[in-house]
Amino acid sequence: MPMDEPQHRLTVVGGGVMGSSIAALALGHGVPVTLVDLTEDVLRVTRENVDRQLRHAQLLGALPEGCAPAELVTTTSPAAAAEATAVIEAVVEFSGTKAKVLAEFAALTGPGVPLITNTSGIPVDELAEAVPHPEDLVGTHFMNPPFLIKAVEVIRGPRTGERTLARVGSLLTALGRTAIEVRDAPGFVTSRLLHPMINDAARVVEAGTATVEAVDELMRKCLGHPTGPLATADLIGIDNLVDSLNILFERTQDPGCRPCELLLEKVRSGDLGRKSGRGFYDYGKASM
């Protein structure tokens, strides 16, 4: 990396679907990552997933050529985040958990280091209550898989500072992503549009109007959706989809955002999508 470009060192909190894939994106672009999760058991799976996603990105030619992957450190100890130039939290979609994690990492990194939430839909300003310097907090909405999706929705909360936005912009440039900035609202733009649409797609199946395959095929072949909404649900993780719909429903009262029974049933039976091996489709074995 040329000397005049900033050296990034990322801490990612939460090594699930998004944490592991954001880590893979960063490593593949030469940015070192410290990944923090709750247990060594989770971290073991996370390391395997990061490795597989790095190889997947390479397979698809999605990484810059000649850039050696940077070093990954995994740990259960948040203290390792003290050296970070930015922290991205990708823990479960619950306000309380996120607030606690953000407060904890804000205390470790000190003022001026961007605290980035990868929430699907919790307004950034709600989470800003939890941190000592709300100007450091910003939202990025990386989507799965981040190495294939070139753009990132960046959420400017009413208290997000210009310096924080500039630093996040520089980080995203280093990761080869284009930032699209939007204002704060429940679900921002993408989740506000996508999540109720997926919910409706599940309702169509629930009503017996069409099969899962037919819904996705119509959306792909007639309406240009690259994946199909139900295959997308499997990619997101149906547990996270339901949590995100609940966040939206609680804050908008839009009945279209109330998770439908078919989605709830899949969560109850553990059919969470790719991450559990089965959701709307069967994947044989769990993968992210």
Next chain:
Amino acid sequence: MTEQTTAETGVPTPAEIESHLLEFLEARTKSAVSPDLDLFASGLVSSMFAMELVVLLEQRYGVAVVGGDLKLDNFRTVQRITELVLRLRDA
């Protein structure tokens, strides 16, 4: 490569590898697949699926797909995947 069969050597023959791959793909896509069909251009499988093929080869044939071999072009058709397995296995 000599024309031995699995029964003699315990090692799958090229024809066996090819037919197993076709079987796997047909089961997963619920469509007919021929050895020279372009899996990606035909829209039969997505790029998300490509890594599942890599994992399948590694688990079933004990090969490691790494470095320069990790490119989509090696996975475009069942014929090419079979060639890759044979090359890596004989390396």
